[in-house]
Amino acid sequence: MSTAVSVRGLRMSYGAAEVLRGVDLEIRRGEIFTLLGPNGAGKTTTIEILEGFRKRSAGEVSVLGTDPGKATDAWRAKLGIVLQNWRDHARWGVRELIVHLSGFYDDPHDPGELLAAVGLDEQAGQQVGRLSGGQRRRLDVALGIVGRPELLFLDEPTTGFDPEARNDFHRLLARLAADDGMTVLLTTHDLVEAEKLAHRTAILSGGRIAVCGTPAELAQAVQAPSQVRWLEDGREQVMTTPDPSQAAWELHRRFGGPVPGLEIRRPSLEESYLGLIGRNV
């Protein structure tokens, strides 16, 4: 089975408010997939439905071949979940907690190796409540993967991180995913993070998936217009076009040769993204 998550026509309403209006998603095994969108786009609702924590209003959902609405322990054992706001088990020792939670799984990671992998060996004997924010999040990841999950959910994992901690975290995640062949589904509202980490990204906007694909595909799909600049009559000319290559070709023909000061600026992914969510809001 090469599909880890399959979602068709997923709808979710809270009372009269419709948060998800027909989400379609297909996540392949072994890929790092980000669900990107502005705050309030329905990312957390989507991920909570996939985790089996929330009942959907309508649609077909299959996570590792199971409907999360009918979660069993055997299915749960194949998932790892890392949430944003955990402050639990503050009195436990770091290692003590990892050992305790590893006991629930058939083939868990070795606690010592796991501590080393997330860079917490020095904190092994420390109380969980005394960890810094970044250390705490790394512990959450360790606890999320202790049972060797096939699919790891990360909900906004780097919110509140400084750039250095964020970089370290990205490297850790990429390494873990590569080593274990784990599928990772990550939500973020940070485009740079999605671009850096993900094999593929889906942009959730207005309760639907607006675009889905690799970063390059994404940029192309949203097709924010490019700018073409050149010098003519001693002045800079600017033209905005969805097809800059065609425009450049026409300019070359008109000039009958090189175009002075020719410059083509394709929009960055960020610009495209902002354009996209602006368009849908």
Add this chain to the structure above:
Amino acid sequence: MNARALRIGMKRGWTEHNHLLRTRKELLGTLIGTVGVFAALTLWMGDSTVEETGVPTITFMMVGFLAFTVFGTALMTFPMALVTDREEGTLLRLRTIPGGIPAYLAGRAVTALCQIAVQSVLIVAAGVLLGGAPLPHDWFTLAWVLLLGTVATVPLGAAIGCVLPSRNAVGVATLPLMALMFTSGVFIPVTLMPEVLQWTAQAFPLYWQGLGLRAAFLPDTMLAAEIGGSWRLPYVAAALAAWTVAGMLLAPPLIRRVTRRESGSRLAARQLAAQRS
């Protein structure tokens, strides 16, 4: 409930109990809050006796503290722990783990039992060593009343913990329990109460637990202070058993409801609300 979850849960309860023993604030709260107050009372009361019986007042008080320890741990400390676990995300963490919720509940129950056991031993030790109270003359009754009293109240505590919306609400929930403490005959003989209060007291498990424990510690000369002039042990067993059944019926659906509703966004919303207030 699978065997692995139960085993891990019991170990979890033991670990959490040890964490409590290592936490100074908790330890002082327990020791000074119950055992310390009782020890001070012991010294203050000295050799006074209950009128016309020759029974040291301190023996009567010791039994009262014992009954209240079980009651308070099961119905105040335990629900408080459940609410805290919900607010900090412990419950949600266990929800993400296969078998996590049964293990969590087993763990919490074990921690409550350990707390009750430690405090009971300390109270009896303080009463006997400092106040010269006698050891129970009926160990068997002591054992089953303590056990049944615990089993009757811990599920109720779980139910209370599930319906309390936040830690702030725990204080409000404590008030009726305090009222029960004064009317249930554990510190003031129930026959001194107006008849309405006597009937009210008999509707709750604290009265029956106190009565059973008094039967184990006090001589029959004290029976004059009891309703009907009897220890009424069969009624004690029946009342506590009835509360056990009620708790067992009430708690599981409430626990299921609370754990089912737990999710990351709820946790986030609660923490946001807590920051604002």
